[in-house]
Amino acid sequence: MAILDPTMRIRTFDEVTLGYTSDQAKREAARCRGCSQAPCRRGCPIGVDIPGFISLVKEGKFREAAQRLRERNTLPAVCGRVCPQDRNCEKHCVLAKKGAPIAIGRLERFVADWEREHGMTVPPTPGSTGKRVAVVGSGPAGLTVAAALARKGHSVTVFEALHAPGGVLSYGIPQFRLPKEVVAAEIDYVCALGVKIELNTPIGKLYSLRDLRREYDAVFLGTGAGLPRLLGIPGEHLNGVYTANEFLTRVNLMKAYLFPEYATPVRVGKRVAVIGGGNVAVDAARVAVRLGAEEVVVLYRRTLVEMPVRAEEYRFACREGVFFRFLVAPLEFRGDAEGWVREVLCTRCELGEVDESGRRRPVPVPGSEFTIPIDTVIVAIGQEPNILALAEVSELLTPSGRFVGADPETGATPVPGVFAGGDLVTGAATVIQAMTAGRRAAKAIDRYLSELE
Amino acid sequence: MINFPVVGKTELAPGIKKLVVEAPSLAAKAKPGQFVVLHLHAQGERIPLTIADFDREEGTITLIFQEVGLTTFQLGSLEPGDTIRDIAGPLGRPSRVDYFGKVLCVGGGVGCAPLYPIARALREQKNDLAAVVGARSREFLILRKEMEQVCSPLIIATDDGSEGLQGTVLRGVEKYFREYGKPDYCVCIGPPVMMEAVCSFTRNYKVKTVVSLNPIMVDGTGMCGACRVVVGGEVKFACVDGPEFDGHLVDWELFRRRLQFYKREEKLALGAFLRKSRSAGER
Ligand SMILES: Cc1cc2nc3c(=O)[nH]c(=O)nc-3n(C[C@H](O)[C@H](O)[C@H](O)COP(=O)(O)OP(=O)(O)OC[C@H]3O[C@@H](n4cnc5c(N)ncnc54)[C@H](O)[C@@H]3O)c2cc1C
Ligand code: FES
Secondary structure, eight states: OOBOOHHHHTTOOSOSBOOOOHHHHHHHHHTOOOOSSOHHHHTOTTOOOHHHHHHHHHTTOHHHHHHHHHTTOSOHHHHHHHSOTTTTHHHHSGGGGGTOOOOHHHHHHHHHHHHHHTOOOOOOOOOOOOOEEEEEOOSHHHHHHHHHHHHTTOEEEEEOSSSSSSTHHHHTSOTTTSOHHHHHHHHHHHHHTTOEEEOSOOBTTTBOHHHHHHHOSEEEEOOOOOEEOOOOOTTTTSBTEEEHHHHHIIIIISOGGGTTTSSOOOOOOSEEEEEOOSHHHHHHHHHHHHTTOSEEEEEESSOGGGOOSOHHHHHHHHHTTOEEEESEEEEEEEEOTTSBEEEEEEEEEEEEEEOTTSSEEEEEOTTOOEEEEOSEEEEOSOEEOOGGGGTTOGGGBOTTSSSBOOOTTTOBOSSTTEEEOSHHHHSSOOHHHHHHHHHHHHHHHHHHHHTTO | OOOEEEEEEEEEETTEEEEEEEOHHHHHHOOTTOEEEEEOSTTOOEEEEEEEEEETTTTEEEEEEEOOSHHHHHHHTOOBTBEESEEEEEESOOOOOOOOSEEEEEEEGGGHHHHHHHHHHHHHTTOEEEEEEEESSGGGOOSHHHHHHHOSSEEEEETTOSSSEESOHHHHHHHHHHHHOOOSEEEEESOHHHHHHHHHHHHHTTOOEEEEOOOOOSSSSSSSOTTEEEETTEEEEHHHHOSEEETTTBOHHHHHHHTTTTHHHHHHHHHHHHHHHHHHHHO
8 A cells, every 4th residue: 555755744744544546455355365253353343344345345346345344334434544453353364473464454444435435325214213312422432323323213413512523533633644534524424324413512511411311312422531631740831731632632623734824823842752652642743743843752651562552653653753762751841931841851661560551560760860852742641531511410420430430231321311432431442442332332222212112 | 503693793992892692502501700612714713702791582692802813803803694603612610609798809901891790690699799990091991881780889990090090900909908898709800910910919818819710722621731720739621620710829820821822823823814904905
């Protein structure tokens, strides 16, 4: 598959990977052995019929392949681009042992892109059941629930606090990895199924959860994990220190990379330090490169092995000149007289005992402190659920009060008729996990609605 | 909902404008002290504005703002019949409206706009209400009649002395304390330096003083942390934990400094806009 050259791509926000041509796709699909056991399918949380769609690609039946994908996956053009295939489907491919698994993600993307370019066919929806469902949040979890329930003939309204739908797909993941036109087309598809999306509607403020429960037969909460975590170290509020959410929202949702044509500014200095090691950190680093930073360093307190990032993106970031320093943690940000950040004091770490996340805990090495001169910091150490919508219903929350408790199989919460799924329940995870939770919840909601009579 | 129609427009003072916007569900839920985030058009930025008033029957909200940056200038150029693409709200916690006894409301400049609905609500709770309002000069005083209806006395201070006392609102506050004794509670909204000055004065008298902070915001829903402020040593997100805070606990220096984050870019964007509209005007 063609890839934009690193020296070119760091000057633009154009998509890095260019996708297969029809011939390339057919050739790649022809490598699939169509194993009867389909181990790849076990690696896909949402259970896409991977061998099925790939064999349709091999035969050149792209539209049928798209339909096969959409039976289980509402957002194939998104998943084909951002899923961690190296940890899911492709890891289980029998060819992976030889080091060359079928490029399932690229094929998925090819099929979805082909469908978009050749006109999407929206399946007819059954007659209306007369049941009304409210979905809070228009990220992958909410969109999945909405599409699945609309297909069953329920009337679905999605409430979104921001002025654009998509959740992290719109505000978090950058254009060069997931073009916003692709996201918009996937959302158009969901709307074509009959789903209504109400923007600018912060639930818990404009309408309460109580209002929704009164007006609708069931409610699904998919408000994600939008609350940025902070380090809690000195200097974190100096000018020039961003949370990744602020930085990425300015750039992706508000298109600050087109300032002043777009009115939202973003400021990046010459030397940028990104704190963290996940997709968010790597995205922020690559955005900083594209905004003209001369040196971008990612400081991660563990090692490459523990880094929860899509393998391909790590490689791309390195090629784009992002520098990774492992086993390093910040202790303090120091500023100048005007209050702008100027350097970061760090400590080296080593890996100790395994912690509750199942990874070895980084332990600071005494006396190993050193400083790095920087003028911009992006803190990307994770997000937690933002419980704006839920302040009124404490019974929804887990004992820690930070997450929503829901049955992993059904999304059911302790409140009858209220379901939840996605990052809100699991903490920041992946698109496909959020969609899987959405798919399960949609089934349970459909059952719940049919029992309401 | 998107595309909110502007239904009324008034210029309250040079560069200070009032827009009435049709937004029935917002009007139904808004409470004094809350704000909205608005986004004028696809290329616009998101900015917070306090809800200066709301009319549940008419289904409208009122926004009062001073033209200081790109977005407020663009907003000021809207006329009835135009629309605002996105308005999200009501955001933030409502103002605490209880019976406190003797209450002093202090407003500086366009800060009188968010102050008025709070004052009115406090009056409805039977508080004994007085106010000090300040502006650069007489022509910049806004909502004076409205404030007079709910506050007595109403002490005025102007920088140039063209109305009331000459000097900052602090002069007015000092006068109030001198002549009427110390109040039980104080609400203060205005430019950061003014709020800080009033707070350091009332701190000496141990008069609880609530301020409304208006830091840089993006989403307004607790998602980005741009609006973070430090209050009593703790990090707070003004959009969800505020906008009102105990003024005696606010880290003012930090607050003022963070407001400067984008000064350079803001100037650039405004300059480009003004040049463009000037050349359009000449044509
Ligand atoms: C920068 C970044 C990069 C990522 N990269 C990847 C990747 O490569 N691969 C991958 O699989 N995953 C990735 N992830 C994670 C993935 O995006 C999330 O796990 C997924 O989006 C979660 O989906 P969700 O539907 O639960 O929530 P979200 O996508 O967070 O959507 C929640 C939506 O709810 C809205 N909302 C919140 N509160 C309210 C309210 N009170 N009322 C109304 N609406 C509300 C929010 O505005 C938002 O639009 C990334 C995340 C980030 C931040
Ligand atoms: S404005 Fe983004 S968190 Fe407050």
